[in-house]
Amino acid sequence: MRGETGPISELQRLTVSLRGGFEQQNGCLVFHFTGQLDAYSEKQFMEYVVDVLKASKLPAVxxxxxxxxxxxxxxxxxxxLAKQCTDAKRAFSLVGNSRVMQTVKLVRLEEFLHLAQDLPSALSNLAA
Known part of the structure; x- marks a missing residue:
């Protein structure tokens, strides 16, 4: 891993098809995921995020x-996850690529999931 920069080099394998990691940025916990978030990985995804959130009160992206x-x-x-954050009065936001955004908008969950176009937008929305 020497020579690599950014959070992607630090992602750990959660399942065969999903890797994840987090960092603290601008007073927020920022989770990064790569791969597939589906029936085979959602349990590990939830366990990972919930475990990290338990240790902090920071807003989450x-x-x-x-x-x-x-x-x-x-x-x-x-x-x-959005419901848990709302119940705990924790601010959160979701960032997605065009495929993720299209899926979220298709089921009309963009407001409930606080969908943001990119990471800087999500961070500035949570800071406001």
Whole structure:
């Protein structure tokens, strides 16, 4: 890993098809994921995010801009996570690539999931 920069080089394998990691940025916990968020990985995704969130009160950003595939199970996990954050009065935002954004908008969850176009937008929305 020497020579690599950025959070992607630090992602750990959660399942065969999903890697994840987090960093603290601008007073927020920023989670980065790559691969597929689907029926095979949503349980590990939820466990990982919930475990990290337990240790902090910071706002959270879920960055799915490097996710290749999101299915209904993945959407369900995101909804469950959004509900937990709302119940805990924790600010959060979701960032996605065009495929993720299209899927979220198709089921009209963009407001509920606080969908942002990119990471800087998500961070500035949470800072406001």
């Amino acid at each position: 879920i960055d799915l801009s490097k996710i290749d595939f999101l299915d209904s199970s993945g959407l369900g996990a995101l909804v469950q």
